[in-house]
Amino acid sequence: MPGTLIDRWFRDHPRSVGESYAEHLGVATSFGARLIAGGVACMIHGLLPNLFTRTGSNTVKRLYSQMVARQPGSPPPAYQQPEWRPEYEI
Secondary structure, three states: HHHHHHHHHHHHHHHHHHOHHHHHHHHHHHHHHHHHHEEEEEEEEHOOOOOOHHHHHHHHHHHHHHHHHOOOOOOOOOOOOOOOOOOOOO
């Protein structure tokens, strides 16, 4: 069955989240680029602590919110609940 390997590698997961291959590629690439940018900001912050003081934390929070919002029936993100307070933010 020639289509089985193609389906397994390229189509099954995007279909499972309600996207085409191209849509999934776009979403995953967007998330990845933002993770890289947030990571670079964290490394710069490590060298120059007065720069990007909340970029890493805000990037993680924003991406988490977007991922949770994509899943039907999921509760609101933990950081939006009043009792949740991080001990440290970068």
